[in-house]
Amino acid sequence: MSIETDIKQATxxxxxHRLLVNLMFTSNWVANAQMHLLKPxxxxxxxxxxxxxxxxxxxxxxxxxxxxxxxxxKMSNASxxxxxxxxxxxxxxxxxxxxxxAVDVVITSKGxxxxxxxxxxxxxxxxxxxxxxSDEEAxxxxxxxxxxxx
Amino acid sequence: MSIETDIKQATxxxxxHRLLVNLMFTSNWVANAQMHLLKPxxxxxxxxxxxxxxxxxxxxxxxxxxxxxxxxxKMSNASxxxxxxxxxxxxxxxxxxxxxxAVDVVITSKGxxxxxxxxxxxxxxxxxxxxxxSDEEAxxxxxxxxxxxx
DNA sequence: CGCAAATATATGTTATTACATTTGATGTAA
DNA sequence: TTACATCAAATGTAATAACATATATTTGCG
Numbered sequence: 001m002s003i004e005t006d007i008k009q010a011t012x013x014x015x016x017h018r019l020l021v022n023l024m025f026t027s028n029w030v031a032n033a034q035m036h037l038l039k040p041x042x043x044x045x046x047x048x049x050x051x052x053x054x055x056x057x058x059x060x061x062x063x064x065x066x067x068x069x070x071x072x073x074k075m076s077n078a079s080x081x082x083x084x085x086x087x088x089x090x091x092x093x094x095x096x097x098x099x100x101x102a103v104d105v106v107i108t109s110k111g112x113x114x115x116x117x118x119x120x121x122x123x124x125x126x127x128x129x130x131x132x133x134s135d136e137e138a139x140x141x142x143x144x145x146x147x148x149x150x
Numbered sequence: 151m152s153i154e155t156d157i158k159q160a161t162x163x164x165x166x167h168r169l170l171v172n173l174m175f176t177s178n179w180v181a182n183a184q185m186h187l188l189k190p191x192x193x194x195x196x197x198x199x200x201x202x203x204x205x206x207x208x209x210x211x212x213x214x215x216x217x218x219x220x221x222x223x224k225m226s227n228a229s230x231x232x233x234x235x236x237x238x239x240x241x242x243x244x245x246x247x248x249x250x251x252a253v254d255v256v257i258t259s260k261g262x263x264x265x266x267x268x269x270x271x272x273x274x275x276x277x278x279x280x281x282x283x284s285d286e287e288a289x290x291x292x293x294x295x296x297x298x299x300x
Numbered sequence: 301c302g303c304a305a306a307t308a309t310a311t312g313t314t315a316t317t318a319c320a321t322t323t324g325a326t327g328t329a330a
Numbered sequence: 331t332t333a334c335a336t337c338a339a340a341t342g343t344a345a346t347a348a349c350a351t352a353t354a355t356t357t358g359c360g
Contacts, residue, residue, distance in 0.1 A: 001296065001299070001300075002293075002296050003292065003295070003296055006299070013273075013276075014276060014285075015285045015288035015289045015292065016276040016279045016280065016283075016288050017272075017276060018288070018289075018292050019279070019283075019288045019289075019291055019292045019295075020180060020184075020276070020279075022292045022295045022296070023173075023176065023177050023180055023295065024177055024180065024181060026173065026177075026295045026298060026299055027173050027174055027176075027177030027178075028177075029299055030170060030173055030174065030298075031174060034170075035318095044345090044346080046346090046347095063308080063309095064308070064309060064310095065307085065308060065309080068308095068309095077346075077347065077348085078309090079308095079309055079310055079311085080310085080311090080346085080347095081346095083310095096308095099307090099308080099355075099356075100308095100354080100355060100356085101307065101308040101309070101354065101355045101356070102307090102308055102309075102355090103308080103309065103310095122167075123163075126163075126164065126166040126167060126170070129166045129169070129170075129298065130166065132297055132298055132299075132300045133166075133169075133294065133297055133298060135164075135165045137294060137297070138165035138166050138168070138169045139165045139168075139169075140294065141169055141291065141294040141295070141298070142153065142165065142168050142169045142172045143152075144283065144287060144290065144291040144294070145153070145169075145172045145173065145176045145291070146151065146152050146153055146172070147282055147283055147287070148176060148180075148279065148282055148283060148291070149151070149156070149176055149179055149282075150151075150282045185348095194315090194316085196316090213338080213339095214338070214339060214340095215337090215338060215339080218338095227316075227317065227318085228339090229338095229339055229340055229341085230316085230317095230340085230341090231316095233340090246338095249325075249326075249337095249338080250324085250325060250326085250338095251324070251325045251326070251337065251338040251339070252325095252337095252338055252339075253338080253339065253340095
């Protein structure tokens with residue numbers, strides 16, 4: 001279904017207007033689906049993203065400021081997000097030895113195990129996308145998104 | 151810059167994984183920019199979207215349930231969003247004569263005036279996109295997003 | 301060195317979101 | 331018509347987000 005049908009709007013002013021609306025709508029649509037996948041594991045999308053960032057650097061620590069930077073999903077909740085993950089014992093927080101202002105965060109083995117389980121769920125979801133867009137189309141879509149942010 | 155550089159992640163498992171991350175990232179990026187455009191007018195992005203939905207039907211009323219449906223941005227805040235807009239006198243709420251459970255919402259002339267001012271701001275933003283993607287590319291991107299939601 | 305500016309994180313506050321429940325109205329089947 | 335399911339909106343609530351400010355540390359310039 002086209003975005004026009006999905007949001008029941010007959011026309012847009014121009015292709016850019018349509019694109020902006022479509023982008024937000026689609027992203028919400030995906031975020032929603034992902035949230036529901038994560039729900040049985042009591043993880044929010046943001047917490048999941050933080051865990052994946054940490055796994056990407058494992059076993060090296062990542063600073064809270066690095067997490068903030070990579071999320072774009074805005075300022076200063078990184079500290080509290082890490083809080084939540086510490087409470088769940090999915091990450092560990094230690095003072096950075098070279099800069100006592102900073103905090104080193106590392107994913108725990110419990111966190112890694114959880115991500116492993118979620119990899120399966122996520123892979124299934126991605127396979128599902130495969131039936132809608134080919135590899136090439138997914139790549140092309142990604143490249144167009146990159147250009148939009150230039 | 152590619153999404154890899156933007157979020158400092160070397161690789162993704164597959165094109166779909168990259169696409170999902172890129173989609174969220176880009177959408178946050180756009181939402182953020184839009185939020186800052188709206189800030190001087192003390193409107194949130196959601197409130198702005200509701201106003202545009204109402205303008206689309208003007209002078210016909212739109213039910214709260216219709217607003218909810220078109221937002222996908224989830225359940226049940228539509229009622230409170232309308233509340234906020236009523237407080238600002240940007241919309242008017244009247245009981246639907248044919249179904250007393252429902253509520254008819256109509257944008258006021260003050261609301262229409264505000265949207266008119268925002269049209270200019272929004273148009274400027276869209277012109278800016280024009281320098282990054284051609285009309286055809288914007289259309290193509292939109293179509294790929296449509297297919298992703300199939 | 302001494303001190304102001306910058307940096308990293310944490311915290312306080314308010315608004316917004318997600319989710320569940322409530323209230324009232326309508327549709328429908330016995 | 332009554333009883334019951336369904337539906338529309340509003341409301342309660344807990345979690346989360348946005349934004350400003352605070353606290354502690356480091357950096358760098360005179």
